[in-house]
Amino acid sequence: MAILGQIRKRSFFLIVVIGMALFAFVISGVFVGSGMTQGQKVGEINGEEIDYESFNLMVQQVQDAYGLDYSSAVDYAWEIGLQDMVLVQELEKLGINVGKEQLEQILSAQPELVSDPSFQNELGIFDFRKFTKFISDLKQMNPAAYNSWKMQEQDIISIAKKNIFFNLISSSVTYTDIESDLEYHLENDKVTIDYVKVSFEDIPDSLFNISNSQVSNYIRKNKDNFMMDPSRVIDYVYVPDIASNLDENNIRTNLEVIRDGIIQYNDVTKLVDSIEGFKNVKDIPEFVDTYSEIPYEETYMSRDQLPGQFADILYGLGKGQTFGPYKDGSYYVLSRMVDKKREEGINKVLLASIYQQIVPSNETSNQNYRTASQIEFDAKNNLILDSNTLNVLNYESLDPFDSEIPGIPDSRSVIKWLYEKSTNVEDVKRFNLTQGYIVAIVKSINKEKLPEVVDVYDDVKSKIIKTVKFDYLNKNYKNPSLELLAENFNVDVQRATAITQNDPVLVGAGAEPYIIGAAFALDPGKVSSLLLGNNGIYIIESISREVAEDLSFNSAISSAMTDREIERISSIIVEVLKSNAEIIDNRSLYY
Numbered sequence: 205m206a207i208l209g210q211i212r213k214r215s216f217f218l219i220v221v222i223g224m225a226l227f228a229f230v231i232s233g234v235f236v237g238s239g240m241t242q243g244q245k246v247g248e249i250n251g252e253e254i255d256y257e258s259f260n261l262m263v264q265q266v267q268d269a270y271g272l273d274y275s276s277a278v279d280y281a282w283e284i285g286l287q288d289m290v291l292v293q294e295l296e297k298l299g300i301n302v303g304k305e306q307l308e309q310i311l312s313a314q315p316e317l318v319s320d321p322s323f324q325n326e327l328g329i330f331d332f333r334k335f336t337k338f339i340s341d342l343k344q345m346n347p348a349a350y351n352s353w354k355m356q357e358q359d360i361i362s363i364a365k366k367n368i369f370f371n372l373i374s375s376s377v378t379y380t381d382i383e384s385d386l387e388y389h390l391e392n393d394k395v396t397i398d399y400v401k402v403s404f405e406d407i408p409d410s411l412f413n414i415s416n417s418q419v420s421n422y423i424r425k426n427k428d429n430f431m432m433d434p435s436r437v438i439d440y441v442y443v444p445d446i447a448s449n450l451d452e453n454n455i456r457t458n459l460e461v462i463r464d465g466i467i468q469y470n471d472v473t474k475l476v477d478s479i480e481g482f483k484n485v486k487d488i489p490e491f492v493d494t495y496s497e498i499p500y501e502e503t504y505m506s507r508d509q510l511p512g513q514f515a516d517i518l519y520g521l522g523k524g525q526t527f528g529p530y531k532d533g534s535y536y537v538l539s540r541m542v543d544k545k546r547e548e549g550i551n552k553v554l555l556a557s558i559y560q561q562i563v564p565s566n567e568t569s570n571q572n573y574r575t576a577s578q579i580e581f582d583a584k585n586n587l588i589l590d591s592n593t594l595n596v597l598n599y600e601s602l603d604p605f606d607s608e609i610p611g612i613p614d615s616r617s618v619i620k621w622l623y624e625k626s627t628n629v630e631d632v633k634r635f636n637l638t639q640g641y642i643v644a645i646v647k648s649i650n651k652e653k654l655p656e657v658v659d660v661y662d663d664v665k666s667k668i669i670k671t672v673k674f675d676y677l678n679k680n681y682k683n684p685s686l687e688l689l690a691e692n693f694n695v696d697v698q699r700a701t702a703i704t705q706n707d708p709v710l711v712g713a714g715a716e717p718y719i720i721g722a723a724f725a726l727d728p729g730k731v732s733s734l735l736l737g738n739n740g741i742y743i744i745e746s747i748s749r750e751v752a753e754d755l756s757f758n759s760a761i762s763s764a765m766t767d768r769e770i771e772r773i774s775s776i777i778v779e780v781l782k783s784n785a786e787i788i789d790n791r792s793l794y795y
Contacts (some may be wrong), residue, residue: 209784247282248788249289256794259285275607275616278795290781295365300372302364308332310360310367373777374770384761385754392752396701397723399744400689400735401713407673414672419657419664430657436622437600437647442612443576444640447564451537455560459529459538462495462558481528483539488556496558497535504545511537519553536561559713580634587630589645599645604792614638616795620691622646623792674736684734684743699747714739724749 244256262285266277271739281470296666311332317323318330322338325331343350379387423430447455465481485491492500511532521527521541527540534558543554564572589596599609604623606614614637621627621635622644628648635642657664680690690697700711705724708717716737726732726746735742 207222209251210367213457215761217790222667246790246794248786248790249286250293250787252289252293254285254289260794271536275795279605282789282791284760284783286785286787287778290785291366291369291778292362293785294781295369298369300365300368302361302368303478306364306368307339307357307360310364310449311335324546340510349471370774370777373773377773379762379765379769381762383526384765387681387765388761389752390705392704393724394702394704394750395723395726396747396749397703397726397741397744398686398697398747399710399713400686400693400695400697401740402689402695402743403740404670404673404691406693406695407676411676412669412672414665414668416657418659419661420669422656422664423657423660427654430654430660432653433598433602434652435602435648435650437598437650438618438622439555439596439598439647440618440642441576441579441591441596442642443572443579443596445564445569446640447562448568451568454565455536455562456529459536459558459560459660463526463528463538469751482538482558483524486541487538490557492558495560497561498557500556502544504547504554506550506552510553518555521553531562532559534562536562541571550681551552571644572641576634576643579643579654580632583632583643584594587632587645589632589643605795609642610644612637612640615642618642620792620795667762671736674741675732677741678734681734685731686743686745689743700752713737713742716742719744719748 218279229601245253246256252645261282263274264282266272266281266284267274270277270280272280312330313318317335323330323335336499339350339353340351342353358690400471436677444490461481462756463482465479465484467478481712482491482495489500491504507515510518513528514527514530514532518539523541523543526538526540530539531537538558540556541553542556545552545554579589579594580592601619601622605618606616606619609618615635617637618635621633627646632643632645635644677684686697689695698712700713703710703720703723708715708720710716710719713719716739719735719737719742722732722735723744723746726744728746730747731745732743735744
């Protein structure tokens with residue numbers, strides 16, 4: 205009975221504490237689910253399928269854990285799950301596994317366990333045998349808690365496998381004394397140079413004619429830099445479902461009646477009814493709660509807390525005076541001064557306000573719906589999107605996971621439709637959004653391609669012309685000197701001192717790693733030929749070179765460099781695995 209009592213007392217403790225990041229278990233254990241049904245594959249990674257239900261559970265876990273909006277939670281869950289999955293697949297490929305020793309090592313590092321007297325020996329040290337006995341008893345006495353432990357144990361095993369993997373990588377990284385010596389000299393050898401920089405702008409573009417064929421050849425040779433992502437283009441009309449001018453006038457008129465009261469004949473009672481107005485009513489809180497869409501709140505406010513453009517007017521009201529209706533955001537407001545007082549050295553006022561939201565009337569909403577429906581009908585018959593009163597806009601989506609059309613809330617459904625396999629060019633569809641309607645027609649479905657010359661001519665020309673100008677100077681200055689170039693282009697000879705090879709910035713010129721490299725290759729007293737840099741064309745003269753004295757602690761440098769490289773590799777290993785993975789992403793079909 206004592207054992208049973210311990211198990212009952214500690215079952216919850218076990219589930220919560222030994223879990224070792226239950227959320228991590230959800231990430232690694234749910235990303236790939238079982239019970240796949242036809243048509244519910246949200247993705248595939250290296251041939252391993254991800255079912256929708258399991259992934260959606262993971263999205264919900266992300267939302268609960270981090271409070272993200274739905275779209276961000278989908279992206280985050282996919283990214284974290286993808287990282288974990290490619291790593292797990294790599295561990296399986298390498299045959300990495302763990303045994304009792306690795307499990308014991310991880311559990312022995314958990315403060316909540318090692319500090320629990322129930323799992324300590326007579327010396328007060330964590331005893332793994334006592335823990336395993338507790339788990340064995342748990343299996344018999346509390347199967348539900350034991351099953352929870354077994355699931356979480358798999359997460360611990362996964363962590364242990366990853367530790368082994370990263371330890372293997374770490375043990376393979378080392379820097380020799382020769383490599384550390386080279387790194388030391390890259391950081392500490394110094395040169396001083398004089399140089400002249402001819403900016404590309406100093407040579408007029410008008411001297412050169414860059415043809416379309418040159419641009420086209422450059423694009424083809426550098427296609428990886430210019431390849432355009434697949435995209436889909438729509439024309440669309442947005443019909444906002446907003447209040448008309450007549451609706452706003454009616455809201456204002458209604459508030460004026462509420463403010464002043466009304467006397468009217470009642471056809472039912474055959475009597476004259478008198479409705480007291482806001483400016484005269486005695487029970488202000490009850491009146492506000494009756495007529496306002498925002499309930500009464502007794503909060504004293506300073507002048508700075510009042511609505512900006514009306515703050516002075518509201519603050520200056522006398523007790524019992526009213527102001528409004530006035531517009532405050534999406535509401536028309538009627539305010540009455542209730543009280544004034546000084547609090548903590550600040551004058552404050554208590555206002556009672558009646559809010560009525562500016563929303564379209566039923567008649568306006570019906571008209572907006574009819575307008576959207578007519579645009580849709582015409583487009584389906586003419587295959588041309590047109591509107592007499594609204595602008596026809598254009599949108600190009602480069603990513604099937606775009607959250608919305610810019611400026612139009614809740615328009616994700618349009619992007620989702622645009623990327624569905626069944627959607628074709630000239631398809632037309634109307635979308636009912638929270639704040640209106642979109643009528644869209646598909647204009648083009650574009651595969652990955654190189655851009656047209658005309659679209660990138662200026663950008664490519666700016667790249668080509670640098671080389672062209674460099675060739676021009678080489679042709680016209682056979683034996684250049686610093687003084688000659690400085691005089692002809694009206695620039696100064698500049699000096700850069702204590703340059704090192706690990707710093708790519710040339711003082712006074714910007715990032716110029718090639719020019720700095722050339723400076724170290726030049727013997728003191730020698731002058732270079734013309735050099736093509738990032739920011740201009742250079743000629744340099746080496747003034748001096750200072751070689752750092754060799755040191756005797758290369759091993760310490762090697763150790764520091766090894767640690768730095770291990771950190772770098774550890775940070776990119778998952779990205780490398782992702783870049784080599786075959787990934788099928790079908791999220792756009794579901795979200």
